[in-house]
Amino acid sequence: MLKVGIIREGKVPPDERAPLSPDQCAKAQALLPVQIVVQPSAIRCFKDEDYTAQGIALQEDLRDCDILMGVKEVPSDWLIPEKTYLFFSHTIKKQPYNRSLLQAVIAKNIRLIDYEVLTNENGERLVAFGYYAGIVGAHNALWTWGRRTGQFSLPRLYESHDYAAMLRVYHQTALPPLCIVLTGSGRVASGAAKNLLDMGIAQVSPEEFLTQDFSKPVFTQIHAEHYVRHSDPGHPFDKKDYYRHGENYVSAFAPYYRRTDIFINGIFYDKKAPAFFTVTDMQQPDFQIRVVADISCDIMPGSSVPCTIRPSKITDPVYGFDPATSLETAPYLPGSVDVMAIDNLPSELPRDASVFFGEQLLQHILPEFARACQSEVLRRATIAEKGSLTPAFEYLQDYVN
Secondary structure (H helix, E strand, C coil): CEEEEECCCCCCCCCCCCCCCHHHHHHHHHHCCEEEEECCCCCCCCCHHHHHCCCCEECCCCCCCCEEECCCCCCHHHCCCCCEEEECCCCCCCCHHHHHHHHHHHHCCCEEEEHHHCECCCCCECCCCHHHHHHHHHHHHHHHHHHHHCCCCCCCHHHCCCHHHHHHHHHCCCCCCCEEEEECCCHHHHHHHHHHHHCCCEECCHHHHHHCCCCCCEEEEECHHHHEEECCCCCCCCHHHHHHCHHHEEECCHHHHCCCCEEEECCCCCCCCCCCCCHHHHCCCCCCCCEEEECCCCCCCCCCCCCCCCCEECCECEEEEECCCCEEECCCCCCCEEEECECCHHHHCHHHHHHHHHHHHHHHHHHHHCCHHHCHHHHHHEEEECCEECHHHHHHHHHHC
């Protein structure tokens, strides 16, 4: 029987999420050949006694566990040698701030399985927090507009016990006419669209958005065929070609930025593709966007949004960007564009997000450990083991040297 330890989150600022809820730990033990223990934590969204009430033991020393599961990056000096870890390492894009973490993983002969690369045979991700990133990001977009204009007021989601409690607030909040563009088609965009609908914001087609005037708040969800075109006017849009050769395409987003108050970005961005707009575009009199909620949170110079110059924090969620100078300003200034670019959005709804994530682990990942070496799912997601990078991740060799 495998012994699985739920580790205490150690990243600063602290993250309240957990990979499995107390109910899910009990369910896993009932259905699978695993024993689960939980390292005590004063910050986790589920209390220690919530786990013990489900028959899950608390255990400070996890050295006898076979598998250790967390959410965010584990501090290097917390890593136990020779163990299998599952967490979001944020290393596969050679993020400079986590280079030492991956170096420590290799030095300690750790098997690192990264949630971000747990995929099925079609390359589709099996576990993610993106849906709740979308929910929180859309909420924060409207929160930012309220702060900027004074037209309405919303509490932050982290101030609510859960999302169900916030729904009652939405039903009591009157929103003014607004035009909102949402980009993307994956989990993030799905969560953002749900939040906007929950707020009572009507969804309209891209064609309606561009051609009609509205006396109520509306949003449209657009995809690549709406916001890019081939650089050769005679070449029709081809989705597969765009994803293979984004460098051959140019932005067609201008009609949208001329009519948009709030821009919510939920795409996965490839640097070969064009940005939605440029700083020069932002300087034009017809550039109407005043709030950018960049849920994707790619940072310049590798961003599809030129005003996303740094991530923001849950405790300080918005900064201003002055198109005239390309410099950061205080938020909510008349000439600025307000940017919400929190890079750990699901942490604002830790209970809901944890339960959602845990269900994916129960369905797709924990059963794979019973297959051990035969699991292709786990093999594909293993970044390092036995003191080396695995073949699929050898491109990181210069990063860890």
